[in-house]
Amino acid sequence: MSRVYNFSAGPSMLPEEVLKTAAAEMLEYGDSGQSVMEMSHRSKEYDAIIKQAEADLRDIMNIPDDYAVLFLQGGASTQFAMVPLNLMNKNHKADYLITGQWANKAYKEAARYGAARAVASSADKTYSYIPKTTRADFDPEADYVHICMNNTIYGTKYHELPDVGDIPLVADISSCILSEPIDVTKFGVLYAGAQKNVAPAGVTIVIIRKDLIGNAMDITPTMLNYQTHADNDSMFNTPPCYTIYIAGLVFKWIKKMGGLEAMKQHNEKKAQILYDFLDQSKLFKGTVVPEDRSLMNVPFVTGSDELDAKFVAEAKKAGFVNIKGHRSVGGMRASIYNAMPIEGVEKLVAFMKKFEEENA
Numbered sequence: 001m002s003r004v005y006n007f008s009a010g011p012s013m014l015p016e017e018v019l020k021t022a023a024a025e026m027l028e029y030g031d032s033g034q035s036v037m038e039m040s041h042r043s044k045e046y047d048a049i050i051k052q053a054e055a056d057l058r059d060i061m062n063i064p065d066d067y068a069v070l071f072l073q074g075g076a077s078t079q080f081a082m083v084p085l086n087l088m089n090k091n092h093k094a095d096y097l098i099t100g101q102w103a104n105k106a107y108k109e110a111a112r113y114g115a116a117r118a119v120a121s122s123a124d125k126t127y128s129y130i131p132k133t134t135r136a137d138f139d140p141e142a143d144y145v146h147i148c149m150n151n152t153i154y155g156t157k158y159h160e161l162p163d164v165g166d167i168p169l170v171a172d173i174s175s176c177i178l179s180e181p182i183d184v185t186k187f188g189v190l191y192a193g194a195q196k197n198v199a200p201a202g203v204t205i206v207i208i209r210k211d212l213i214g215n216a217m218d219i220t221p222t223m224l225n226y227q228t229h230a231d232n233d234s235m236f237n238t239p240p241c242y243t244i245y246i247a248g249l250v251f252k253w254i255k256k257m258g259g260l261e262a263m264k265q266h267n268e269k270k271a272q273i274l275y276d277f278l279d280q281s282k283l284f285k286g287t288v289v290p291e292d293r294s295l296m297n298v299p300f301v302t303g304s305d306e307l308d309a310k311f312v313a314e315a316k317k318a319g320f321v322n323i324k325g326h327r328s329v330g331g332m333r334a335s336i337y338n339a340m341p342i343e344g345v346e347k348l349v350a351f352m353k354k355f356e357e358e359n360a
């Protein structure tokens with residue numbers, strides 16, 4: 001068996017330990033006589049799995065009791081509609097910060113349900129920075145302010161949250177969840193698709209302050225109402241059982257690794273190896289302004305489309321896969337989520353050095 005280093009932006013690598021546990025429990029979970037894939041979501045075995053997953057997530061992220069944790073389906077993209085349907089129902093206004101494609105999709109979806117306003121955008125420079133804002137930029141009557149915390153495609157990240165005063169802050173954290181500690185109390189809603197840093201695709205985690213639940217628009221489909229899922233402990237209908245089980249294994253792995261402070265150090269170390277190399281390379285160049293660089297997604301270019309293509313092809317042969325940049329940006333992108341080991345990044349940098357020498 002030879003496993004590759006997978007630099008995909010998502011779905012992405014899972015910790016090997018988690019995959020081994022899942023393999024060992026594939027045919028029989030505990031003494032249930034069946035796999036988690038096969039068991040009833042109403043069984044006592046499964047009830048323990050989902051409850052433990054929620055408890056471990058609350059523990060790792062330090063989620064206070066006045067926040068609900070929901071395990072939903074439909075990906076982060078469904079949250080682009082769920083957030084306005086549930087929250088844009090007081091003043092029917094919301095402020096959006098446009099820091100990339102995902103932020104823009106969220107904004108456009110919200111505009112279908114109310115007065116969504118683009119407060120600032122970094123589209124002028126291919127989203128290579130985070131636009132600065134002050135409290136005065138936001139409409140005090142907005143029902144919420146929406147940000148995309150880590151911009152997966154462009155490799156930028158909010159290192160400091162915008163000052164939005166008392167307006168609930170809603171953040172898409174799909175590509176940075178569990179990568180470092182986060183102060184949940186600063187947010188009204190946090191949401192994330194699982195396939196970047198948590199589990200296989202199929203579950204979406206929503207962390208929502210409980211007072212924001214229960215004010216959905218009348219047109220809201222039952223399945224898109226946060227209240228439906230909060231009232232039923234994410235068991236209104238069949239949840240994505242197996243994905244939640246894997247997420248639970250990942251939560252346990254993070255706890256064993258030392259929690260989010262340790263994950264942060266691990267991720268900073270990896271990112272620094274890569275950024276340090278990019279900053280001194282004569283061939284490769286990072287595309288993001290240094291102060292807004294992501295810990296998770298590192299885009300870079302050579303400046304030549306041909307050399308980029310050659311690099312991607314040779315990297316693949318050498319066991320570094322999915323390093324091609326997003327189709328809208330070009331170049332390369334190394335996504336170095338939690339499960340990417342440090343040696344994966346070290347070996348990639350050694351490979352980049354060699355490529356640079358050979359193609360100087």
Ligand SMILES: *Cc1c(COP(=O)(O)O)cnc(C)c1O
Binds near residue numbers: 010075151172174
């Ligand atoms: C991947 C991603 C999405 C889309 O997630 P789906 O689960 O595929 O809907 C949305 N936002 C961000 C920041 C992402 O990285």
